[in-house]
Amino acid sequence: AQSVTQLDSQVPVFEEAPVELRCNYSSSVSVYLFWYVQYPNQGLQLLLKYLSGSTLVESINGFEAEFNKSQTSFHLRKPSVHISDTAEYFCAVSGYSGNTPLVFGKGTRLSVIA
């Protein structure tokens, strides 16, 4: 079984400042890792994913996350945030084998302040 821990429930940050949202996972098998985002009044959307290969993955809107196997982490970062990045961010994990469902963390609410 897999589990995900998002250590910060809320992260306020000023516009154009950098941000890091932390995610740690636990699994007895190899995993796929994901960040989903939920903008106000919208459904969850996939932001980025790590499946294999390069441990640094990027989204189209400037976010990046790095898979660190030794630390079982997949932290999300952005060097300069915008007001439009205000949303709830969920880290998720699924196991390699079979059709295992996604397991989500509790989420981190990012609030960007002008």
Place this chain on the structure above:
Amino acid sequence: GAGVSQTPSNKVTEKGKYVELRCDPISGHTALYWYRQSLGQGPEFLIYFQGTGAADDSGLPNDRFFAVRPEGSVSTLKIQRTERGDSAVYLCASSHPGQMNTGELFFGEGSRLTVL
């Protein structure tokens, strides 16, 4: 539209009543998932369908919860004898056959259930 559609968007009911929540997945997506999101929590897995059959229902909390997908497209989540603790947003997601193992799910906006 082309996305996952869930109805109703909001449902208020009284304790003990029966509730049905509907999900219409993206056309061609054979996998369909139900999750539940309580206040301050992440989505919690309930059940997933591959085609018409429930491939994994290990997340259903008890026998008051049941889901069907009779024709392999639309799914209905059914909750009997609702309790106040069932209040949550119920999320539906679907995925393309080639994306199921890679976790790329497409979510609807959810059905918010409030049990008074």
